[in-house]
Amino acid sequence: MAFSKDENTDFIQRACSDPDAFAQLYLLHYNDVFHYCVRRLFDRHSAEDVTSTVFFKVMHNLSSFDGKVNDFRNWLLRIATNAVNDHLRNSKRRADVIQKVVRNTRAESDFVITSNDKLLEKKALLKQAILSLKPKYQTVITLRFFENMKLTEIAACLGKNPSTVRSWLSRATEKLRKKLNTAANSGGSI
Amino acid sequence: MNDNEKYIEEFVNDIPFDAPNEKHRDELKNQLLNTFPKHRLQPTAHTVNVWRKIMKSKISKLAAAALIVLAAFLALNFFDKTSGIVWAEVVKRLEDIKTGVYKITTDIKGFPGTPEGYTTHITQDVTLSYEQSVVRIDSAMQVPGGTRKTRTHILFEERRLVTIMPDPKKYIEVTISDEQMKKMDEEKGDPVTLLKAMLEHDYTELGRKKINGVMSWGIEVSDPKLGAKMGSFISGGMFDETVVQLWVDEKNRLPIRIDATGSSKDGQASMETVYDNFQWDIVIEPALLKPEIPDDYELIAQGKWETGNEGEEIIEVLRLFVEYADGKYPASLKTMTVAKAIAPALRKKFPRGSREPSKELLARFMKVDRVGMMYTTLEKDGKDPAYYGDKVSAESPEAVLFRWKTDDDTYRVVFGDLSTQDVSAEKLVELENLQR
Numbered sequence: 001m002a003f004s005k006d007e008n009t010d011f012i013q014r015a016c017s018d019p020d021a022f023a024q025l026y027l028l029h030y031n032d033v034f035h036y037c038v039r040r041l042f043d044r045h046s047a048e049d050v051t052s053t054v055f056f057k058v059m060h061n062l063s064s065f066d067g068k069v070n071d072f073r074n075w076l077l078r079i080a081t082n083a084v085n086d087h088l089r090n091s092k093r094r095a096d097v098i099q100k101v102v103r104n105t106r107a108e109s110d111f112v113i114t115s116n117d118k119l120l121e122k123k124a125l126l127k128q129a130i131l132s133l134k135p136k137y138q139t140v141i142t143l144r145f146f147e148n149m150k151l152t153e154i155a156a157c158l159g160k161n162p163s164t165v166r167s168w169l170s171r172a173t174e175k176l177r178k179k180l181n182t183a184a185n186s187g188g189s190i
Numbered sequence: 191m192n193d194n195e196k197y198i199e200e201f202v203n204d205i206p207f208d209a210p211n212e213k214h215r216d217e218l219k220n221q222l223l224n225t226f227p228k229h230r231l232q233p234t235a236h237t238v239n240v241w242r243k244i245m246k247s248k249i250s251k252l253a254a255a256a257l258i259v260l261a262a263f264l265a266l267n268f269f270d271k272t273s274g275i276v277w278a279e280v281v282k283r284l285e286d287i288k289t290g291v292y293k294i295t296t297d298i299k300g301f302p303g304t305p306e307g308y309t310t311h312i313t314q315d316v317t318l319s320y321e322q323s324v325v326r327i328d329s330a331m332q333v334p335g336g337t338r339k340t341r342t343h344i345l346f347e348e349r350r351l352v353t354i355m356p357d358p359k360k361y362i363e364v365t366i367s368d369e370q371m372k373k374m375d376e377e378k379g380d381p382v383t384l385l386k387a388m389l390e391h392d393y394t395e396l397g398r399k400k401i402n403g404v405m406s407w408g409i410e411v412s413d414p415k416l417g418a419k420m421g422s423f424i425s426g427g428m429f430d431e432t433v434v435q436l437w438v439d440e441k442n443r444l445p446i447r448i449d450a451t452g453s454s455k456d457g458q459a460s461m462e463t464v465y466d467n468f469q470w471d472i473v474i475e476p477a478l479l480k481p482e483i484p485d486d487y488e489l490i491a492q493g494k495w496e497t498g499n500e501g502e503e504i505i506e507v508l509r510l511f512v513e514y515a516d517g518k519y520p521a522s523l524k525t526m527t528v529a530k531a532i533a534p535a536l537r538k539k540f541p542r543g544s545r546e547p548s549k550e551l552l553a554r555f556m557k558v559d560r561v562g563m564m565y566t567t568l569e570k571d572g573k574d575p576a577y578y579g580d581k582v583s584a585e586s587p588e589a590v591l592f593r594w595k596t597d598d599d600t601y602r603v604v605f606g607d608l609s610t611q612d613v614s615a616e617k618l619v620e621l622e623n624l625q626r
Contacts, residue, residue: 019226024473026219034210044208052218059222123205144195145202173194180201 012072016063026055032073033080039146040084040138042127053083074157077143081158085135129179137172144169206403212442289474290318293467300459300530317474323347324479343481352481361483362556364493396435406437406446444470452526459526491552500564501575501594505604506554507561508579508592512608514539517584519591523577525562532558568594574601581625582606589625593618 014021033054038047057079065075130138143154151169155162191199294314299307311332318325323346331338342353351364396408412433432452439446448465504523510532511519520531536555540547547555557564568575575594582589586606593603601618603611613621 019223022226023219023223026222027215028472030215030218031210034215035207038207042207044211047208048211048214048218051214052221055218055222056225059226119205122201126202126205141198145198169195170192173192173198177194177197180198 012062012065022059022062026058029073029076030055033076036077036080036142036147037084039142041087042123042131046087050080050083050087053087054080057083071156074153077147077157078159081139081143085139088131088135088138125180125183129176129183132179133172133175136168137175140165140169141172141176206400209404209439209441288319288321289471290316291467291469291472291474292316292318292465294463294465296461296463298459298461300454300526317478319474319479322476322479326479341481343479345481352483354481354483354487359484359487360490361487362491362493362552363489364556367494369498396437398440399437401437401447404446405440407440408435408437410435442470444468454522454524454526456521456527459530489549491549491556493553493556500567501573501592501596501602501604503557504561504564504592505608505610507557508604509608510554510558511535512584517606519579519583521580523561523565523579523592525559528561529558576622578625584608590618590621 011021012025015025016022030051034047034051037050037054038044041047041050054076058076061079065072130141133141139158140154143149143157144151149157151165152162154160154169155165158165294312294316296312296314298310298312313330315328316325317327325344325346327342327344329340329342331340338355339357340353340355342351344351349366349368351366353362355361392411394410394412396410399406399408410433412431431454432450435449436445437447437449438444445468446466447468448463450463450465451461452463453460507528508519511517515532515535518531520528522528532555565575565577573595575592576590577592578590579592582591584606587609589606591604591606591608593601596602596612599615600612601615603613603618603621605611
């Protein structure tokens, strides 16, 4: 992606009123948003649903992006975080997602070559462990370990103090590690 | 990073995830555009309509060529084996390729001028616009003592190559003949061209593999002549042995990863290269594709690349060995071998802090980079070249050092002292038999 800050702002402003520019903006960021969602939800269809929600929100709220945000991607990730958390807020839905994850992973492993079995098993454990955390902990885990963001970047993205994010990250990683260990020792159940 | 973070970082490493689905992306785009808030619509006079410009582009013929080759490749390797492919969608997808960016990461052992055993790490961020017919390469090379950064633009329409070195504030400019430019345009070293080149050789199917969670299909070519078709490190007769694997995303039908290894026969130099982080059809800011040279940058060398003169240019490279390396020629005309052989002599001649070589001399040194490519061009053009630098030095004025065919029955022979003579094929056999 090759825009300077000013050009990025100008481009985004045009995207508010020009469908062509909006389409380009969408295509530039679709993969980023989908990647984030699929790493939060571990399910393609849920990730696509939430990605759709995110871009409809972006389309309707783009004019509120005031150009002071240094990183448009951060703004997008914040919207995506809210959308994913909304999606998971209903505890029943969260339980459903976990069930679906387990089923999908088993189905996947029937088709994937043997050398990937171990990774799929790890993925299943990770999915169950992450999805059993509070949404805010899931968020910092995903941003830190899948989006490779620094603590200050996560703080900027979420609009929180770095010290708050540090504390969330510390608790999140501790809990996640415990859950992963428990799951590994008990053959997969959290 | 504390223990918990390290544990999780290691745990999540390599875990595969679903890749984006193009169908969903396109459907969502249509839904969004259909419901775009009408009250916000304004005249779009100032909008840069990239896609319209792309459609008018002269360079679209390149994409069309890629289309034919890649389509043939997919037909051979995928279509019959996967029922899920809709052929028309593949064709449409390929027609639309106009820009690309990707990263090349290379580790070279035995890089000229580095200590023995040192691995030179090079990263290159490549920006490619078929629309504007420009390739930009931002390189960072880690050498003992620091990182050297350069920015190269190959401007196909202007027939010009510019390499800018920001740290010493210097730049190099090369003009390229029409014929050479045509060749480069056909063989510019991008992944699509690489695929084309690979398909012209015997290739092995590697089957399916997940790469970063994306199901991919691969092919492999281990023909050293592949190098003659390519730009970058796997190109231009750089190494004696080359193996290239190319992996294509099963869903979007575009390259996702390329692995290349190369090595010299004598084992002195080797290379491992990975092309990844591919993004296709992204918007590229036009200013990025223009070489901006600040006023205080110094032009240190100017060169000219042309075709049809490869044999004579190779003699010019060999002359550097007479002048700076006591007439001891490189063992082969592979670029890495030649560069490794001349580097110590030049370092001795121009030690750190000494006066810089003249522009003319630098222009001659620049030919070393292309010597392997020049030799393979002679091979490709059926000019039957042969080189005996492993046996012949400047002290053998009557021995054949190098030769190539100048017409149907005439060879130009270059002797150990770099004198030349045009001889018949029969006479050549006689001369070469004398030194066996």
